[in-house]
Amino acid sequence: MISQILIWASIAIIVMAGGYNTTLFVLSRRRTRRKRGPREERFYIFLLACLNEETVLAESLARITALPAGKFIALVIDDASDDGTAAIARAADPERVHLLQRYLPDARKGKGAALNNGIRHLRASGILDGHDPRDVIVCVVDADGRLDQHVVQSVDPFFDNPRTGGTQIGVRMYNRDKGLLARLQDMEFVIYGDIFQKARRYIGSVGMGGNGQFMRLAALDSLMGEDGSGPWSDSLTEDLDLGVRLIAHGWTNQHCTAAAVSQQAVLDVRRLVRQRSRWFQGHLQSAGLVPTILRDIPTRPALDLLYHLSSPVLILLTSLLPLSFLVATAGTVVGSVQAGHPLISPMWILGPYVLSFTAAYAYGFVYHRRERDLGLLRAILLSHVFIFYGYIWFAAGWMGLWRMLTGKQTWLKTART
Amino acid sequence: MYGKPALGTVLPMAGLTAAPEVLPGIPFARGLQEAAGAGFLLYCAIALTLISVKLWFAVRNLGERS
Numbered sequence: 364m365i366s367q368i369l370i371w372a373s374i375a376i377i378v379m380a381g382g383y384n385t386t387l388f389v390l391s392r393r394r395t396r397r398k399r400g401p402r403e404e405r406f407y408i409f410l411l412a413c414l415n416e417e418t419v420l421a422e423s424l425a426r427i428t429a430l431p432a433g434k435f436i437a438l439v440i441d442d443a444s445d446d447g448t449a450a451i452a453r454a455a456d457p458e459r460v461h462l463l464q465r466y467l468p469d470a471r472k473g474k475g476a477a478l479n480n481g482i483r484h485l486r487a488s489g490i491l492d493g494h495d496p497r498d499v500i501v502c503v504v505d506a507d508g509r510l511d512q513h514v515v516q517s518v519d520p521f522f523d524n525p526r527t528g529g530t531q532i533g534v535r536m537y538n539r540d541k542g543l544l545a546r547l548q549d550m551e552f553v554i555y556g557d558i559f560q561k562a563r564r565y566i567g568s569v570g571m572g573g574n575g576q577f578m579r580l581a582a583l584d585s586l587m588g589e590d591g592s593g594p595w596s597d598s599l600t601e602d603l604d605l606g607v608r609l610i611a612h613g614w615t616n617q618h619c620t621a622a623a624v625s626q627q628a629v630l631d632v633r634r635l636v637r638q639r640s641r642w643f644q645g646h647l648q649s650a651g652l653v654p655t656i657l658r659d660i661p662t663r664p665a666l667d668l669l670y671h672l673s674s675p676v677l678i679l680l681t682s683l684l685p686l687s688f689l690v691a692t693a694g695t696v697v698g699s700v701q702a703g704h705p706l707i708s709p710m711w712i713l714g715p716y717v718l719s720f721t722a723a724y725a726y727g728f729v730y731h732r733r734e735r736d737l738g739l740l741r742a743i744l745l746s747h748v749f750i751f752y753g754y755i756w757f758a759a760g761w762m763g764l765w766r767m768l769t770g771k772q773t774w775l776k777t778a779r780t
Numbered sequence: 781m782y783g784k785p786a787l788g789t790v791l792p793m794a795g796l797t798a799a800p801e802v803l804p805g806i807p808f809a810r811g812l813q814e815a816a817g818a819g820f821l822l823y824c825a826i827a828l829t830l831i832s833v834k835l836w837f838a839v840r841n842l843g844e845r846s
Contacts, residue, residue, distance in 0.1 A: 366810065366814060368817070369813070369814035369815075369817030369818050369821075370810070370813050370814060370817055371817070372816075372817030372818070372820045372821050373813045373814070373816040373817035373820060374817075375817075375820060376816065376817075376820045653830065656834075657830065657833050657834050657837055658837055661838075662834060662835070662838050665834055666831065666834070669827070669830055669831075669834075673823070673827070676819075676823055677823070679819075680816045680819045680820055680823070681816065683812045683813065683815055683816040684812070684813060684816055686812055687809040687810070687812035687813045687816075688809070690805045690808055690809040690812070691803075691805060691806055691809035691810075693805060694803045694804045694805030694806050694809065695803055695806075697803070697804050697805075698803040698804065706803070
C-alpha cells in the first residue's frame with residue numbers, strides 16, 4: 364500500500380510540473396497592451412563586467428556604439444584581466460565607451476562585486492550628474508552579448524510605467540547554427556523567455572537574467588545596503604537574487620520579447636554541465652530569499668517564486684525517474700528474452716510518450732515562431748531531442764548539490780571560444 | 781530556472797505498478813521511483829507549511845491596512 368502511494372506520488376511530480384507548464388503556456392499566448400506614458404529621453408548605461416574577454420569584447424562594443432539611440436554610454440569593468448580586454452575598451456569610441464579597471468586583490472570577487480563597483484564609479488566620476496535616477500536605465504550585458512539594434516526602442520516603453528524597476532529582454536545564441544548543442548541552447552532560452560517569462564508578466568514574478576537585464580537606477584538605489592553596499596549580491600546567481608529583491612521592494616519586473624541579446628552557446632557537453640551546475644548551485648543558495656518572499660511579496664507572485672526557487676528540488680527528484688524507467692525497461696527486455704515472449708505492454712511506450720513528449724509540440728510551436736526557416740515539422744522533431752537535452756539539468760543538479768554540500772564556492776567562468 | 785522545461789518531460793513508469801517483481805532490476809527501479817515519491821511528499825509538506833505562513837502574512841497585512 365505504501366509502495367503504491369509513493370509510486371503514484373512520483374507520478375504526481377510529473378502531473379504537477381506538466382500542469383504548471385501548460386498553465387504558463389496558455390498565459391503566455393495572451394496579448395498585452397501597454398499604456399504609453401509621457402516620454403522623457405532616458406539615459407542608458409551598458410555595464411559589461413569583463414574577465415579575460417579579448418576574444419569577444421570588440422564585437423560587442425562595436426554593436427553597442429552603433430546603437431541608433433541618443434543618450435547612452437558603455438562602461439567596461441575590467442576585473443583584473445590578464446589579456447587585452449582593457450586595450451580593446453580603450454580602443455573603442457571614447458565618447459561612448461568608458462573603462463573602469465579593477466586590480467587584485469580587490470578584483471575577481473564575482474560578477475556582483477564588479478557591477479557594484481561599476482555603479483559606485485558612475486557616481487564618483489560625475490557621469491550621472493544632472494540625471495534623475497528615474498530616467499537612467501542601467502543594462503547589464505555579458506562581454507559576448509550582441510544586442511539587437513532596436514533594443515533601446517523596444518525596452519524604453521516599458522519604463523513609461525513609473526513602477527517598472529527592471530525589464531529583461533530575450534536571450535538567443537548567435538552561434539546556434541554551429542551544431543545541435545548550440546541549437547538546443549537557443550531553443551532553451553527562447554522557450555524560457557517566450558513561455559515562462561512572458562507568462563510570469565501576468566503573475567508579477569518575472570525574473571532577471573544575467574545578460575540583457577535593464578534596470579532603472581532609482582530601483583537599484585532602493586536595493587542599496589545601509590553601508591553603501593549593493594545593489595547586486597555576491598550570490599552565484601546574482602541576477603535571480605536581484606529580480607526577487609526588486610519585486611519585494613514594490614517594483615514591477617517586465618519581460619520584453621521584441622528584442623534580444625545574443626550570446627555564445629557552449630559547444631561542449633562537459634562545459635555546459637559545469638556551467639549549469641554553477642547556476643544550479645546559485646539557485647540552491649537563493650533559498651535564503653524565502654523569508655523575503657513570504658514577508659514582502661504579494662501572494663500570487665510569491666507562490667510562483669516559491670515554486671521557481673524550489674525547482675532544483677523537483678529536478679533532483681525527477682532525475683530518479685528516467686533512471687528507474689531505464690532499469691525497468693532493461694530488466695523487462697532481459698525477462699522477455701528469458702521467457703521467450705515479449706513482456707512489454709504497449710502502455711509502457713504510449714504512457715511515457717504522452718507524459719513526456721506532449722510538451723514537445725508546444726515547445727516546437729513556440730520555437731518555430733522565432734525560427735521560421737526551420738519549418739514547423741523540424742521544430743517539433745527538434746523539440747523531441749530537446750526533451751532529452753533537458754536531462755543535462757539532472758547531471759548538473761547533482762553536481763551542483765555535491766559542490767554545495769562540500770562547501771565549494773569558487774567557480775571558473777565559462778570560457779569563450 | 782532555465783531547466784524548468786525539463787520538468788514534466790521525464791519518463792515516469794506508471795506501468796511499473798503492475799510489473800512483476802521477478803523481472804531483473806524491477807525492485808531497484810521501484811525503489812528509485814518510491815524514493816522520488818517520498819521526496820515529493822516531503823516537498824508537499826514543506827510547501828504547504830510555507831503557503832500557510834504566506835497566507836498568515838497576507839491576512840496580517842490586510843488587518844494592518846484596514
